[in-house]
Amino acid sequence: VPRLSPLPDEVAPLRCGPILVLRGPEALTQAVTRALEDAGLAHATVDPDPAGLPEDIAAARAALGAIGGIVHLSGCQPPATWPEATEIATKALFCSISACLPELAATATKEKPERARIVALTRLGGLGGRAEAGGHAPADLASCAAGGVQGLFNSLTLEHPEIVTRAIDLAPEITDAAAAAILIGEMRFADGRVEVGHTAEGRMVLDVAPIEIGGTADASTLGPGSVILATGGVRGVTAATLKAIAAPGARIIALARRAEPEAEPPGLAEAGDAQALRRVLIAQGRAAGAV
Numbered sequence: 001v002p003r004l005s006p007l008p009d010e011v012a013p014l015r016c017g018p019i020l021v022l023r024g025p026e027a028l029t030q031a032v033t034r035a036l037e038d039a040g041l042a043h044a045t046v047d048p049d050p051a052g053l054p055e056d057i058a059a060a061r062a063a064l065g066a067i068g069g070i071v072h073l074s075g076c077q078p079p080a081t082w083p084e085a086t087e088i089a090t091k092a093l094f095c096s097i098s099a100c101l102p103e104l105a106a107t108a109t110k111e112k113p114e115r116a117r118i119v120a121l122t123r124l125g126g127l128g129g130r131a132e133a134g135g136h137a138p139a140d141l142a143s144c145a146a147g148g149v150q151g152l153f154n155s156l157t158l159e160h161p162e163i164v165t166r167a168i169d170l171a172p173e174i175t176d177a178a179a180a181a182i183l184i185g186e187m188r189f190a191d192g193r194v195e196v197g198h199t200a201e202g203r204m205v206l207d208v209a210p211i212e213i214g215g216t217a218d219a220s221t222l223g224p225g226s227v228i229l230a231t232g233g234v235r236g237v238t239a240a241t242l243k244a245i246a247a248p249g250a251r252i253i254a255l256a257r258r259a260e261p262e263a264e265p266p267g268l269a270e271a272g273d274a275q276a277l278r279r280v281l282i283a284q285g286r287a288a289g290a291v
Contacts, residue, residue, distance in 0.1 A: 002127055005196070005205040011188040012113040018042040018064035020057065020100065022092055024073025024121070028176040032073060032121075035180035041069075048074035048092035057099045066103040070096055071183065072120035075146030076170075085145035093120065093149060097156065108162035112190040119166045119187055120153070121179060122146040126171030126199035127206065153194050158278070164190045171199040224249025231255045 019041050023029050029045060036043045044060035046053065061067060072093045079085035097104075097118060104116035122128075129147045153165045166186045170179055182198050197204040222228070228250055232238045242252060263269075267284070271277040 001207055001209045002197070002204045003207050004202050005193070006203050007185055007189050011185070012190070014039055014041060014117075014184075014188055015111075015113045016041070016107070016115060016117050016187075017068045018044065018060070018066075019069040019071055019117075020060055020067050020096060021045040021071045022048045022074045022096060024048075024076040025078075025176075028076055028121070028179060029073055031176040031180040032071060032183060035184050036071070039184055043071075048077075048088040050087060050091050050095045053092060053095050054099060057096065066106075067100040068104070068107060068114075069117040069187075070100065070104075070119070072096070072118070072149065075120055075122040075149055079145070082145060086148070089122075089146040090148035090152065094152060097152075101160070104163055105160055112164075113188075115162060115164055115190065117164045117166075117187050118153070118156070119168065119183060120149045121183060122149060122167070122169045123172065124169050126169055126174075126197045127204060128167070128169045128195055128197060130206065150195050157194050158275070159282075165194055167195045169195075169197040171197075173200055174198055222247040222250055226250040228252045229255070 019036055021029065021033060021036070021043050023045055033043060033045060042064050044064055046056040046060065057067070070093075074088040074092055077088055079088060104118070107114060107116045124146060128150055150167045153167045156163065157165050164187075168182060168186055170182070174182070179198075186196065193205050195206070197206075222245060224247070226247060228242065228245065230238050230242055230252065232255075238254070242254070246252060267280045268277065271280050
């Protein structure tokens with residue numbers, strides 16, 4: 001459920017930078033770069049083309065020094081197709097973070113106003129595409145690719161909590177000038193939620209709240225004549241769900257890539273929680289040259 005969560009009245013001035021700006025709609029990009037200049041932050045604007053980003057980032061680094069933050073505006077660019085949306089809204093951001101991560105993470109020992117910022121603007125209605133939570137008009141399907149920014153930022157925060165990350169979703173009525181002011185305000189605030197929204201009502205966050213589930217259907221209605229079709233594999237969530245709902249005599253059809261589950265690869269079975277599993281997978285990816 002959405003809840004008003006205004007920024008504190010007093011926040012520290014920004015001393016991070018230089019800032020890499022991933023270009024979005026032209027009017028928004030101009031408003032944001034003016035706001036960065038007014039805040040005294042050096043910046044370089046690049047196109048959200050994953051193929052050209054390595055060269056553009058290298059040029060920005062040569063001109064301004066080590067990158068100290070990323071501002072992602074491409075998620076506000078109305079895309080023509082879903083593949084184009086994922087390229088400019090999510091892949092470009094991922095490539096930029098990957099290219100700059102060592103220097104961004106190196107700011108961990110600095111005071112909060114000097115730590116790296118990675119901030120993204122999207123226009124999915126003001127509640128991150130969750131239109132039903134506040135009665136806002138839903139975004140179109142291609143624009144919803146920008147929602148991948150939220151998942152990327154949540155993962156990044158788990159792996160690098162020293163970097164200040166903020167996914168800011170805007171309602172349609174918020175002007176470009178107002179969006180730029182919102183972005184600077186969020187960059188100054190180093191604490192709080194990763195995902196926030198701004199609507200006509202103000203700054204919003206989403207809380208999890210219990211709800212009553214309607215209807216009377218439950219697992220007890222399954223019996224000897226029931227047929228249960230499960231997809232997605234034969235271990236993990238699928239296996240746990242089947243154990244919970246299986247009934248004597250029921251027929252279970254599990255669609256998986258293997259007839260029988262194989263032993264887990266070395267290291268995975270010993271990972272006792274999500275963080276340990278994440279570390280193992282990252283280490284394997286680095287060893288294979290994929291990270």
